[in-house]
Amino acid sequence: MTHDLHPHAPLRLRDTPLPLIDKARIYVCGVTPYDVTHLGHAATFVWVDAATRVLRHIGIQTEVVRNVTDVDDVLTDAARLANTPFDAYAAMHQYQFDHDMSVLSVRRPDHEPRAHTYVPQVVALSQALLDRGAAYERSGSVYFRGAGVPAAHGIDDDDALAMCAEFGEQPGDPDKAHPLDVPLWRASGEGQPSWPSPWGPGRPGWHAECTAMALSVLGSSVDLHAGGADLRFPHHAFESAQAEAATGVTPFARAWMHVGTVLVDGAKMAKSTGNLVLVDDLVRDHRPAALRLMLLDRPWHQAWDYRPELLDAAEQRLDALYSAAGRRHDDGHTERAIVDLLLADLDVSAALDAALESGGGAARTLAAVLALS
Numbered sequence: 001m002t003h004d005l006h007p008h009a010p011l012r013l014r015d016t017p018l019p020l021i022d023k024a025r026i027y028v029c030g031v032t033p034y035d036v037t038h039l040g041h042a043a044t045f046v047w048v049d050a051a052t053r054v055l056r057h058i059g060i061q062t063e064v065v066r067n068v069t070d071v072d073d074v075l076t077d078a079a080r081l082a083n084t085p086f087d088a089y090a091a092m093h094q095y096q097f098d099h100d101m102s103v104l105s106v107r108r109p110d111h112e113p114r115a116h117t118y119v120p121q122v123v124a125l126s127q128a129l130l131d132r133g134a135a136y137e138r139s140g141s142v143y144f145r146g147a148g149v150p151a152a153h154g155i156d157d158d159d160a161l162a163m164c165a166e167f168g169e170q171p172g173d174p175d176k177a178h179p180l181d182v183p184l185w186r187a188s189g190e191g192q193p194s195w196p197s198p199w200g201p202g203r204p205g206w207h208a209e210c211t212a213m214a215l216s217v218l219g220s221s222v223d224l225h226a227g228g229a230d231l232r233f234p235h236h237a238f239e240s241a242q243a244e245a246a247t248g249v250t251p252f253a254r255a256w257m258h259v260g261t262v263l264v265d266g267a268k269m270a271k272s273t274g275n276l277v278l279v280d281d282l283v284r285d286h287r288p289a290a291l292r293l294m295l296l297d298r299p300w301h302q303a304w305d306y307r308p309e310l311l312d313a314a315e316q317r318l319d320a321l322y323s324a325a326g327r328r329h330d331d332g333h334t335e336r337a338i339v340d341l342l343l344a345d346l347d348v349s350a351a352l353d354a355a356l357e358s359g360g361g362a363a364r365t366l367a368a369v370l371a372l373s
């Protein structure tokens, strides 16, 4: 790379500055490919893409890993209902997801590890945690000792148990020594995906899949770990606790990006409530760049309510950006100021306001960096 002799201030995410010299290792929790891509998924991946593009713009080499959770009970159940093998079912949904991401100009990640090809690494992780006394085996399953995890994240045990139950963690599993322990390896029953292991046939636990994929692909720690806000606990808390216990490297992630949840009439989108807003539907009547701008023109970490008027407003903001970009005005100073605004907690709204005001090169820079053209 060419080194800038007047480097920008580092990217700051909320209160965390993330100084980087040359490279950024970025891990983002990907989808469980059993369903359509909704606006909540799109928000997470568009934001991570924007952060990555800003870093690349200032000369940082990014290495992005976005996993595919293709071993998961919700996927297994959906595939069984569709009478399709789980891996074929996952591949079919993955194809649609990739299509939606490319429509939204989300760069393809450098690595897309699939959980079912990282089973040996989950076995190795489980063994490493057993060796360190951070895990124990019961009835063919291996559990990570999680009692201390909620307190480390400022969450009290009752809330933690409720959140674990919501994510199918089965706090009442009688094989657990403590209700907050989580499975690294789960003994498989009839009809469940199964691989051999030192503890008998089984399958990886959800958090352990991400721990194993992140450590395998990026090494003992990551610079930026991202995912939807609902993954903060239990998923990311246990994923990082497992990684730190296995490697001794702390922190596992130097910075976190938990992207704000997209709500509809105040409720989280869910197939069960029938309130999903699908990317595929929105891009039928709107420019993908407007959809991208609607997702980015707000604080990245705040939950927000989707309303169709917001997409119309984003169309207008996009037109304003394009006409500002057509103005003849270039000075390196305002272009640099735009990038500085983006580096300051990815403040796209402030950067867009400034670009609209100065026009010319500043507007073109913003459109280019955020892939809004």
Ligand SMILES: [Zn+2]
Pocket: 028, 029, 030, 210, 235, 239
């Ligand atoms: Zn994950």
